[in-house]
Each structure stands twice: as structure tokens, then as C-alpha cells.
Amino acid sequence: AQTVTQSQPEMSVQEAETVTLSCTYDTSENNYYLFWYKQPPSRQMILVIRQEAYKQQNATENRFSVNFQKAAKSFSLKISDSQLGDTAMYFCALLDNFNKFYFGSGTKLNVKP
Amino acid sequence: NAGVTQTPKFRILKIGQSMTLQCTQDMNHNYMYWYRQDPGMGLKLIYYSVGAGITDKGEVPNGYNVSRSTTEDFPLRLELAAPSQTSVYFCASRVKTDTQYFGPGTRLTVL
Numbered sequence: 001a002q003t004v005t006q007s008q009p010e011m012s013v014q015e016a017e018t019v020t021l022s023c024t025y026d027t028s029e030n031n032y033y034l035f036w037y038k039q040p041p042s043r044q045m046i047l048v049i050r051q052e053a054y055k056q057q058n059a060t061e062n063r064f065s066v067n068f069q070k071a072a073k074s075f076s077l078k079i080s081d082s083q084l085g086d087t088a089m090y091f092c093a094l095l096d097n098f099n100k101f102y103f104g105s106g107t108k109l110n111v112k113p
Numbered sequence: 114n115a116g117v118t119q120t121p122k123f124r125i126l127k128i129g130q131s132m133t134l135q136c137t138q139d140m141n142h143n144y145m146y147w148y149r150q151d152p153g154m155g156l157k158l159i160y161y162s163v164g165a166g167i168t169d170k171g172e173v174p175n176g177y178n179v180s181r182s183t184t185e186d187f188p189l190r191l192e193l194a195a196p197s198q199t200s201v202y203f204c205a206s207r208v209k210t211d212t213q214y215f216g217p218g219t220r221l222t223v224l
Contacts, residue, residue: 001172004155033211045156045203045215091155095211099144099163100171103155 002027004094006104013082014112020067021077021107023092030054033095034068036077039106040088048090051075079109087111114139117216119204125222126194134189134219136204142214144207145187147171147179149200150218156203162187194223 003026013019025034036048051059051068058066063083067076079086092104120135138145143164148156148171158171162181176198178190187206191198201220207213 006155035213043201043218045205045213047212050211093156099161100158101146101148101156101213102172103148103157105155106153 002029002032002094002096002100002102004092004102004104006092006107008107009105010108010110012110012112013079015082015084017082018078018080019082019109021079021090021092021109023075023077023104025073025075025092025094025102027073027094027096029097031097034066034075035093035095036064036066036075037091037093037103038086038088039091045091049077082111084111084113116140117204117206117214119202119216119219121219122217123220125224126191127224128194128196130194131190131192132194132221134191134202134204134221136187136189136216137185138187138204138206138214139185140206140208140214141184142206142208143184144209145181146205146207146213147177147187147189148203148205149173149198150203151200159189159202191221196223199223 032053034051038046049061063080089106117138146161147159160179162168204216
């Protein structure tokens with residue numbers, strides 16, 4: 001089975017600054033997908049960004065970008081120009097070749113004005 | 114499109130009772146998933162389906178059952194509810210291109 005680990009239970013950042021959330025994973029598969037999801041207090045799960053393991057280029061989506069290190073099995077999320085609306089739980093997830101998703105335990109991000 | 118809908122939004126069960134959580138999607142997605150999210154934790158996969166008539170277990174299937182008779186519907190059945198099943202339950206669907214769409218969740222309390 002695959003595992004996903006988020007070692008930062010909670011983080012804070014000042015508005016307009018940059019913050020990086022960490023995620024490591026373990027899998028024996030060569031092809032898989034990685035995701036970051038945002039869960040605001042409304043509880044709705046929102047896709048932030050995704051990365052295909054076979055692509056070396058790091059994915060970017062507006063203020064959100066990832067640092068994907070396949071050999072190190074690391075997948076961090078960088079949020080630039082943090083906004084108050086970024087306050088939420090952030091979950092790292094892996095999709096394996098059997099169509100199963102594995103989620104980390106989450107990082108609670110507080111953006112302070 | 115309504116996307117992924119779940120009913121009910123909230124439910125309180127007594128120990129030993131049974132219930133079915135409903136999930137429907139109108140996007141013609143083949144893949145559907147059921148997760149549970151315990152307080153302060155990430156999502157754990159209960160069951161999933163890759164198409165009508167095909168289901169398989171996830172990480173935490175004990176105490177649950179599913180069926181997939183149509184592409185649209187993927188109900189989750191709880192038999193003999195226990196306090197350990199108190200959680201928020203999410204249904205999700207996706208296409209082969211991997212983006213997963215989530216329903217709003219069902220908050221279940223077993224007393």
C-alpha cells in the first residue's frame with residue numbers, strides 16, 4: 001500500500017508572504033499522480049494542483065506551484081502572495097495504478113492579516 | 114450540472130441501527146469513491162468503483178457495504194452502526210483524466 005505523510009500539522013503566514021507546505025510519500029509504483037486539495041471551513045474539498053509523476057516539470061497554477069522531487073518522494077506546495085482566503089486545511093494525496101487515492105493527515109494553514 | 118450530490122447532510126444514529134448514505138453524480142463519470150474523514154484527519158478510502166457493477170475495497174471497508182447498479186448512483190450502506198463510525202463521509206467521482214469531484218459531505222454521529 002502507499003502512504004502519504006504531512007509532517008506540519010499547522011502553519012501560519014502573513015498576508016502577501018510566501019509559504020511552503022511539505023508532503024512526502026511512499027510508493028513502489030513508477031507511474032502515479034499527486035494532488036494538493038484545499039478544505040476551507042465549509043468542508044468542501046477543492047483541487048488546488050496536480051502533478052503527473054512521469055512529468056519532470058513542476059506544475060503551476062496561478063499563485064500555487066509544486067516542487068516535485070521524484071527520487072526523494074517529496075511533493076511540496078508553495079503558495080505565493082498569500083491571501084486571507086487561503087486559510088484552510090491542505091491535504092496532499094496520491095493516486096495509484098489501482099485507481100485508489102491516499103491522503104495525508106493535512107496541514108492547517110492560517111493566513112494572518 | 115449538479116455535480117456530486119449527497120444525502121442526507123446530517124444524521125444521528127443509535128448504536129446498532131442501519132442506514133444508507135446516498136451519492137449521485139450527473140457527469141457520467143465511471144469512477145466513484147467513498148471516504149470518511151475523522152476529526153483533524155485526512156480522508157480514508159472506504160470503497161470505490163470503476164464502473165457499474167464493479168466495486169472494490171479501500172483502506173477501511175469494515176462495517177460498510179456498497180453497490181453500483183448504475184453509473185450515476187453509488188450508495189454506501191452502514192450495518193449495525195457503532196460509535197467508531199462517527200465521521201464525515203464524502204463521495205467523489207472522476208474521469209480517467211484524474212480530477213476528482215467531491216460531494217458536500219454527510220456528517221454522521223452514532224450515539
